[in-house]
Amino acid sequence: MGGARTICEQPNYHYEFGEACKSPDILFAFDFFRIPISLYPERGANRILISCSRMFKRLYHSVHSRPLLDLAKPEIRILSHALSKFVPKYGFSDRSIQNALLDLGYSNNGFVSVFKMNGHSDPVMSLINHHLLSQRQNLTLELEHLSTLKSETSKLKHLVTKRLLGNAPIIDHLHEALSYMILPSNMVASMAELHNLSDDISFYAGDRSNDFAWYSKRLALSTVYVQGELCMLKDTSEGFAHTIDFVTKRLDEIESLGYAYNSVEEWGGFTLMSTVNLIKSQLVRG
Amino acid sequence: MIRHSRNLIKLQSVRYASTKGKENSATENLRLGYLSDAQNAYMDRVIRVDQAGELGANFIYNGQYLALSHKRPDLKPILKHMWEQEIHHHNTFNNLQVERRVRPSLLTPLWKVGAMGLGIATGLMGKEAAMACTEAVETVIGGHYNQQLRVLTNQFHVDVVNEETGVNTPTVPEEIKDMQKLVSQFRDEELEHLDTAVEHDAHGARPYWLLTEAIKLTCRGAIWTAERV
Ligand SMILES: [Fe+2]
Ligand SMILES: [Fe+2]
Numbered sequence: 001m002g003g004a005r006t007i008c009e010q011p012n013y014h015y016e017f018g019e020a021c022k023s024p025d026i027l028f029a030f031d032f033f034r035i036p037i038s039l040y041p042e043r044g045a046n047r048i049l050i051s052c053s054r055m056f057k058r059l060y061h062s063v064h065s066r067p068l069l070d071l072a073k074p075e076i077r078i079l080s081h082a083l084s085k086f087v088p089k090y091g092f093s094d095r096s097i098q099n100a101l102l103d104l105g106y107s108n109n110g111f112v113s114v115f116k117m118n119g120h121s122d123p124v125m126s127l128i129n130h131h132l133l134s135q136r137q138n139l140t141l142e143l144e145h146l147s148t149l150k151s152e153t154s155k156l157k158h159l160v161t162k163r164l165l166g167n168a169p170i171i172d173h174l175h176e177a178l179s180y181m182i183l184p185s186n187m188v189a190s191m192a193e194l195h196n197l198s199d200d201i202s203f204y205a206g207d208r209s210n211d212f213a214w215y216s217k218r219l220a221l222s223t224v225y226v227q228g229e230l231c232m233l234k235d236t237s238e239g240f241a242h243t244i245d246f247v248t249k250r251l252d253e254i255e256s257l258g259y260a261y262n263s264v265e266e267w268g269g270f271t272l273m274s275t276v277n278l279i280k281s282q283l284v285r286g
Numbered sequence: 287m288i289r290h291s292r293n294l295i296k297l298q299s300v301r302y303a304s305t306k307g308k309e310n311s312a313t314e315n316l317r318l319g320y321l322s323d324a325q326n327a328y329m330d331r332v333i334r335v336d337q338a339g340e341l342g343a344n345f346i347y348n349g350q351y352l353a354l355s356h357k358r359p360d361l362k363p364i365l366k367h368m369w370e371q372e373i374h375h376h377n378t379f380n381n382l383q384v385e386r387r388v389r390p391s392l393l394t395p396l397w398k399v400g401a402m403g404l405g406i407a408t409g410l411m412g413k414e415a416a417m418a419c420t421e422a423v424e425t426v427i428g429g430h431y432n433q434q435l436r437v438l439t440n441q442f443h444v445d446v447v448n449e450e451t452g453v454n455t456p457t458v459p460e461e462i463k464d465m466q467k468l469v470s471q472f473r474d475e476e477l478e479h480l481d482t483a484v485e486h487d488a489h490g491a492r493p494y495w496l497l498t499e500a501i502k503l504t505c506r507g508a509i510w511t512a513e514r515v
Binding site: 058060061062063064065067120123199203207209210211214215 | 318320321324326327329330333337379384386387388390392394395428459460461471
């Protein structure tokens with residue numbers, strides 16, 4: 001690992017980040033993602049704003065909402081089984097799913113029929129996604145404890161910590177999962193799920209913002225969370241104490257900055273590039 | 287949050303009741319369907335655009351009040367009454383946006399500046415122009431609410447299946463019925479504002495046609511944008 005510094009050791013990290021946000025040409029982000037520019041036919045700000053808001057696609061939550069994971073579906077049960085029993089050993093791979101199938105008494109043909117038929121064209125991504133969804137669902141178990149905490153920031157700290165610790169069983173495979181998530185074909189879905197996570201966390205923590213702060217908070221939170229995950233990759237401390245300490249400090253900083261991302265341009269630049277940029281650079285260093 | 291966990295409790299009790307014995311079977315054995323993706327997407331837009339619209343209305347009256355209150359103290363109570371109703375509308379949609387977890391319009395800062403500017407500008411032009419502005423805005427908003435009401439009434443049935451007989455009686459869920467009541471109440475209040483504006487010489491504004499049509503066009507453009515961005 002030589003001289004590589006992990007993200008949590010960089011004291012000025014978020015200043016670098018601020019610089020990146022100020023870039024006048026957001027489009028280089030597309031280049032960065034290796035997305036063909038032709039997918040973005042207009043260079044106009046409007047187009048960028050619309051694509052930004054799609055990333056935040058978060059539909060109306062009915063009083064009577066569908067559960068996040070429907071355990072009645074066979075493929076969800078298979079993924080759950082694979083995740084809890086085989087992923088820690090074999091990682092996010094076809095092998096884990098095949099083992100789960102055999103374990104649950106399905107034939108190997110089931111692998112093809114269950115996954116290809118249900119629109120899961122990529123079993124590995126399905127498995128990663130299942131990890132993300134079930135971890136996000138687990139946050140609802142914290143609601144009772146949250147009601148004992150007073151400030152929004154203390155609730156945020158609790159939720160972010162819980163969510164990060166949810167990665168502990170698969171920590172040896174987190175690196176591969178992150179690399180997979182930022183492949184161009186998976187990136188939009190991964191970013192959307194990251195924002196779903198920060199939206200859930202903000203909501204459970206009692207966020208009531210009605211204006212631009214709604215975006216700033218969720219973005220700040222997504223950043224801290226991703227920084228936390230990257231920190232975790234190299235954290236050898238007992239119970240990831242180092243990571244927890246890091247995210248706690250970052251959340252305090254954000255509170256004292258009063259959610260500093262406040263202009264539309266900053267936000268647009270931020271969303272499209274920073275997170276993926278961050279993950280890529282850190283993974284390469286590792 | 288509190289509201290959310292209360293809803294969870296309500297849901298659990300529904301499920302519990304449905305697995306229970308027969309004594310309450312008339313209402314308890316019904317399995318309630320979910321809103322479809324399209325219905326959720328529609329509600330999402332409704333709340334976002336109405337929140338932005340009421341924010342705009344709130345700021346327009348704010349601007350008019352600032353511009354007119356010392357020049358025309360006689361208008362203060364009328365403006366104040368309408369402004370307070372707009373504040374109530376705005377707060378109601380703010381709460382819905384938080385509780386139903388809808389993304390607010392990204393252009394919120396722009397709506398604030400634009401609406402305040404429109405209110406101040408028409409207020410400075412005088413009473414008639416301010417009232418013509420109200421008339422134009424309320425015409426568009428009233429029509430918009432009516433259109434929402436039509437969709438909420440006609441296209442929001444979800445499956446309600448009786449688990450014993452298997453009979454499906456599509457019904458409009460309670461939360462949608464509440465929304466219908468809210469929208470129709472607000473629509474009526476907007477149309478009252480429109481009448482008030484006409485009673486107070488909105489038609490005396492010069493150039494009336496240009497002013498009202500320009501404002502209507504702006505409002506429609508803003509609605510289109512706020513639904514999406
Ligand atoms: Fe209103
Ligand atoms: Fe009104």
